[in-house]
Amino acid sequence: MEKKRRFALIGTGNRGTTMWGTDLLAGWAEHVEMVAIVDRNRLRAERARAMIGAEAPIYTELDPMLQAVRPDLVIVCTPDDSHDDIVVRSLESGADVITEKPMTTTVDKIRRIIEAEKRTGRRVDVSFNYRYAPTAARIKTLLDAGEIGRVTSVDFHWYLDTSHGADYFRRWHAYAKHSGSLFVHKATHHFDLLNWYLGSDPQAVTAFADLKMYGRKGPFRGSRCRHCAHMKECDFYFDLEADPFLGALYEEPSKLDGYFRDGCVFREDIDIPDTMVAAIRYGNGVHVSYSLNTFQPIEGHHIAFNGTGGRIELRQYESQPWEVPAQDTILVVRNFQKGAQAVERIAVPHASGGHYGGDDRMRNMIFKPGMSDPLAQRAGSRAGAVSVLCGIAALSSARAGTTVRLAELMPELLGEQLL
Known part of the structure; x- marks a missing residue:
């Protein structure tokens, strides 16, 4: 019998919760097992875990999870500039890594990831669906x-x-x-x-x-759409509460970290x-x-x-x-x-499936054993x-x-x- 890959999900935003959470477990449960969820915002992680339907323990820091759980695979779905630290530390713990695109954001961060991959002998996959x-x-x-x-x-x-x-x-x-x-x-x-x-x-x-x-090109601005004085005249007004999924993941959890999902598109900075x-x-x-x-x-x-x-x-x-x-x-x-x-x-x-079937085909390539790759689609x-x-x-x-x-x-x- 095939041994399931024990994976940890890092980051419980939209993509992490769906593509690498709910959808992955729904279609590839015979190949993978979710063994941990990591997010600095514990409430968001709890909401995501409930949506996914998993029983994996929640951690708010990466290193304690890596030491306690020892996952075979880490899936990175955090903001782009944080990818390199998570990828490197995960590789050094003995795990392979799948990272959402982009792999990272600067030349120095690229160097860190490639050096760590070579040094540890583990593998990095990039989610180019x-x-x-x-x-x-x-x-x-x-x-x-x-x-x-x-x-x-x-x-x-x-x-x-x-x-x-x-x-x-x-x-x-x-x-x-x-x-x-x-x-x-x-x-x-x-x-x-x-x-x-x-x-x-x-x-x-x-x-x-x-x-x-x-940004600064906008005719008016506020900090966020919620309770904005310009909501009736702004073409870009976004009602977060109209989307129960996004509202649950972001509105109440924003009280813990100050991250608003409905920031004003005309912010001057x-x-x-x-x-x-x-x-x-x-x-x-x-x-x-x-x-x-x-x-x-x-x-x-x-x-x-x-x-x-x-x-x-x-x-x-x-x-x-x-x-x-x-x-x-x-x-x-x-x-x-x-x-x-x-x-x-x-x-x-x-x-x-997502991206006209691209998401499913990518997960098949990564998780199903014996998959051929004649078009070199799997991206490292x-x-x-x-x-x-x-x-x-x-x-x-x-x-x-x-x-x-x-x-x-x-x-x-x-x-x-x-x-």
Whole structure:
């Protein structure tokens, strides 16, 4: 009989409670056992444990849990800037680690994690679930098969709507010291997809970024939405109490730590951009045009691969004010062809589960024994590092007005084979 992996959940926010709590135990209980929950806010941890339906003991500090429980695996779902300490200490205790993206936020923190992983011989997995979405896997298969020849450039544009995008400016993500900016926190997903699709490392980044909607750009402000004097006139008013799940996890527990889930999106001290563009040059010669917008009436992305033999294009809708089919359509358009022969339309139905089935496929890969990985979807610490470095380079470029070369940020890492 397979031995269950004994895991500890660190951080009981939305993602930890659902993806790595309720959902993990519901679908993979034959492979894993939750043996501890750690959160500095004990009330939030208690609420999360009840939602998960677990009986695991609660700890408010990491080290006592590691010493008492000795988990095989630690799953990290805390704010981004705290990942490195938790990952390193967990590795040193003898546990493997799964960390939510981004792996961390600075070059020094990347170094700490990679050094600890090498020194301890344990494994770090980074939760890059977008790699596992059925449409992403199909695109990767088409690219690897050379369906459009050699890729020369990529157009990649991501749109966050006024619900999802604004949410990053309500929370700790709105401060670069915690999230590294959305060039790191959100775009780490996108940069990782590019690295994986292209099978190459980014070499240099030139970027522009600004705050155009949120923060000091707002017409008025308060500390949080609850009891705000402007709630009736603010388009971004967020009623936390209207969501029982978020209300239970965050409202009453905020009395213990002062963390409000409904912070004003117009707080003047917000210091991350909300509108970002970047040009990226890859080691294999591919040029990428990338953008991230955070206050659109739509949610989703557009990506197109331009090759010597044609073009692969996808427009994926996640939220929009009109109905779309529950599937994606990949267009493969070939050079020097005419009529129906020029275009192949590949329909990819959406799978159940988060990220169109990507979450479930990732958990299968990590937890089910004997899983093959022909597309190299399972992402380790190097993949996590390179995607973060790309985000760090982009923010540095936007702030300094210069092109940033990634090898100058971390020369000991770049140049190795991409994992």
